[in-house]
Amino acid sequence: MPRIHFQQQLAELKDKILAMAALSQQAVESAVDAYLQRDQGLCQYVRQNETAINTAQRELDEMAYELLSREQPMAIDLRFIVAVIKINGDLERIGDQSVAVARRTRDALAIDHVELPVDFAAMGECTSRMIRSAIQSLLDGDARLADSVREMDDEVDRMNRRAHSDLLTMVQTMPQHTQQAMNGLFVSRSLERIADHASNIATDVIFWIRGADVRHQLSMSMD
Amino acid sequence: MPRIHFQQQLAELKDKILAMAALSQQAVESAVDAYLQRDQGLCQYVRQNETAINTAQRELDEMAYELLSREQPMAIDLRFIVAVIKINGDLERIGDQSVAVARRTRDALAIDHVELPVDFAAMGECTSRMIRSAIQSLLDGDARLADSVREMDDEVDRMNRRAHSDLLTMVQTMPQHTQQAMNGLFVSRSLERIADHASNIATDVIFWIRGADVRHQLSMSMD
Numbered sequence: 001m002p003r004i005h006f007q008q009q010l011a012e013l014k015d016k017i018l019a020m021a022a023l024s025q026q027a028v029e030s031a032v033d034a035y036l037q038r039d040q041g042l043c044q045y046v047r048q049n050e051t052a053i054n055t056a057q058r059e060l061d062e063m064a065y066e067l068l069s070r071e072q073p074m075a076i077d078l079r080f081i082v083a084v085i086k087i088n089g090d091l092e093r094i095g096d097q098s099v100a101v102a103r104r105t106r107d108a109l110a111i112d113h114v115e116l117p118v119d120f121a122a123m124g125e126c127t128s129r130m131i132r133s134a135i136q137s138l139l140d141g142d143a144r145l146a147d148s149v150r151e152m153d154d155e156v157d158r159m160n161r162r163a164h165s166d167l168l169t170m171v172q173t174m175p176q177h178t179q180q181a182m183n184g185l186f187v188s189r190s191l192e193r194i195a196d197h198a199s200n201i202a203t204d205v206i207f208w209i210r211g212a213d214v215r216h217q218l219s220m221s222m223d
Numbered sequence: 224m225p226r227i228h229f230q231q232q233l234a235e236l237k238d239k240i241l242a243m244a245a246l247s248q249q250a251v252e253s254a255v256d257a258y259l260q261r262d263q264g265l266c267q268y269v270r271q272n273e274t275a276i277n278t279a280q281r282e283l284d285e286m287a288y289e290l291l292s293r294e295q296p297m298a299i300d301l302r303f304i305v306a307v308i309k310i311n312g313d314l315e316r317i318g319d320q321s322v323a324v325a326r327r328t329r330d331a332l333a334i335d336h337v338e339l340p341v342d343f344a345a346m347g348e349c350t351s352r353m354i355r356s357a358i359q360s361l362l363d364g365d366a367r368l369a370d371s372v373r374e375m376d377d378e379v380d381r382m383n384r385r386a387h388s389d390l391l392t393m394v395q396t397m398p399q400h401t402q403q404a405m406n407g408l409f410v411s412r413s414l415e416r417i418a419d420h421a422s423n424i425a426t427d428v429i430f431w432i433r434g435a436d437v438r439h440q441l442s443m444s445m446d
Contacts, residue, residue, distance in 0.1 A: 065434075068291065069301050078292050085305055086312065089423075168405060171391050172398040178391055185387070189412070200312075211288075 006071050010080065013063060014139060017084050017091075020056045021135040023049060024091040027098035028131065028194055032124030035105045035187055038113065046102040053095035060088050076208075083208040087138065090197040090204075094131065097190045097197070104187050114180040117166040123159045123191045126152060130198035137202060143209045149202035156195035163188040229294050233303065236286060237362060240307050240314075243279045244358040246272060247314040250321035251354065251417055255347030258328045258410055261336065269325040276318035283311050299431075306431040310361065313420040313427075317354065320413045320420070327410050337403040340389040346382045346414045349375060353421035360425060366432045372425035379418035386411040 027049050034042035064085045067073065073081060130152050137146035167181040167188075250272050257265035287308045290296065296304060353375050360369035390404040390411075 061430075065298075065301065065305070068305070069296070069298055072295060073292070075288075075292055078288065082288070082291070082305060082308055086309060089309065164405065164408070168391070168394050168401055171394050172401065175395040178395065182387065182391060207284075211284075 006067075006073075006077075009063075009067055009071075010077060013060075013067065013081070013084055016056070016060045016063060017087060018135065018139065020053070020060055020088060020091050021131065023053045023056055024094040024098075025128065025131050025135075027053065027095050028124070029128055031098040031101035031105070032120065032128075032191070034102055035108070036121055036124075038105070038109055040106070040109060043102040043105050046098050050095050050099050053092060057088055057092045061085060064088070079208040079211055083138070083204040086204045087201045090200045094194050094197045097194045100190045101187050104183050104190070108180065108183045111179055111183075114177045116180065116184040117170055118163040118184055118188060119159075120184075120187065120191075123156065123163070123188065126156050126159065127191050127195045127198065130156070130195050131201075134198045134201040134205070137205045138208075141205075141209055143206050146202040146205040146209075150199050153195050153199040156192055160188050160192035229290075229296075229300075232286075232290055232294075233300060236283075236290065236304070236307055239279070239283050239286060240310060241358065241362065243276070243283055243311060243314050244354065246276045246279055247317040247321075248351065248354050248358075250276065250318045251347070252351055254321040254324035254328070255343065255351070255414075257325055258331070259344055259347075261328070261332055263329070263332060266325040266328050269321050273318050273322050276315060280311055280315045284308060287311070302431040302434055306361070306427040309427045310424045313423045317417050317420045320417045323413045324410055327406050327413070331403065331406045334402055334406075337400045339403065339407040340393055341386040341407055341411060342382075343407075343410065343414075346379065346386070346411065349379050349382065350414050350418045350421065353379070353418050354424075357421045357424040357428070360428045361431075364428075364432055366429050369425040369428040369432075373422050376418050376422040379415055383411050383415035 027046055030042050030049065031046045033039065034046060064081050067081055068078075130149050133145055133152070134149045136142070137149065164185060167185050170181045171178050250269055253265050253272065254269045256262065257269060287304050290304055291301075294300075353372050356368055356375070357372045359365070360372065387408060390408050393404050394401050
């Protein structure tokens with residue numbers, strides 16, 4: 001019976017990390033919308049949301065540590081629980097970067113609006129898709145989906161480099177809009193960091209699944 | 224006897240994370256020196272060093288997981304081992320960012336040299352000190368030292384913002400040096416990320432120590 005109970009707790013841990021991921025995802029999407037639509041209300045929402053994320057993070061961490069200390073999880077379960085702890089940290093940092101975007105939006109609202117030569121909607125969409133896929137790969141234990149997240153990270157890196165380059169050109173040709181360009185540059189950078197965290201999550205998923213596989217193969221070959 | 228053996232293994236884990244930290248620290252310092260001194264040879268060293276870091280990371284992770292699965296570590300030991308796993312990931316990413324600086328240095332060597340309005344030596348020194356203090360706080364279990372690392376992160380953030388702003392001014396006034404400025408901008412960003420990873424390490428140390436403290440206090444008050 002205790003093994004069954006343990007499996008239930010693992011399932012509960014999965015549910016909790018899914019809920020945490022939903023909060024982080026919502027934070028990113030709201031922050032990008034706030035920036036695109038110049039929406040002060042959404043900025044405030046992102047900052048309130050951060051409190052919920054921090055609370056969820058603590059609860060999730062507590063539960064994962066409880067499971068590690070009370071049970072004797074086998075290799076694959078052990079790797080899963082540690083992956084959840086690491087992923088939890090990345091999700092919390094995604095929340096932090098979303099707040100950074102909301103802050104930049106507030107700054108942007110205080111100065112004249114200028115159209116920037118950056119497709120923030122596409123960047124936001126790509127980043128958001130990475131988080132979704134990363135968390136899906138965790139839920140399904142799908143290392144190939146996790147691989148694809150890491151490939152998407154290259155795309156966001158390219159978008160960020162392009163944004164940097166185009167914003168620098170803008171600063172050269174329209175120096176009067178340096179502040180707005182600078183703002184866009186920081187938003188782009190935050191999105192790229194969020195993508196990095198999604199990529200970290202994917203890496204943890206791969207390590208959880210393939211690390212366990214490797215260990216399994218090792219113990220078989222030693223039999 | 225098994226408890227004593229376990230304590231020996233924990234001590235060994237500490238030694239290993241110290242060795243890993245030394246490699247990462249060396250990577251940062253060599254990368255900064257390579258950039259400051261425009262030294263192609265040092266760039267190559269940083270890239271070779273990365274292989275050693277990746278190997279050390281895998282070994283350390285394996286050992287930590289072995290300890291988690293074979294032993295039943297108590298709360299504070301459990302938190303220490305998980306902290307080591309998380310810190311290990313940050314150290315490996317510090318190695319990645321050092322390689323990024325080395326790549327930027329190689330790019331900078333291919334174009335005309337221009338003096339940039341950024342004190343990269345100071346930024347590198349501050350970042351390096353953060354890593355040193357973060358790892359010292361782990362070795363000594365010193366949460367106050369870890370707190371100070373997080374405060375230093377604000378300083379590197381300020382330096383990075385200042386560098387961004389000054390490099391943008393440079394692009395406006397000397398557009399012919401945009402490429403060099405862009406390069407400096409990316410180096411500054413990598414240093415800031417390295418500082419972030421040092422700050423993450425400090426956060427894990429605090430969680431390890433204070434998290435355990437809180438739990439200890441809780442169980443005492445429930446007695």
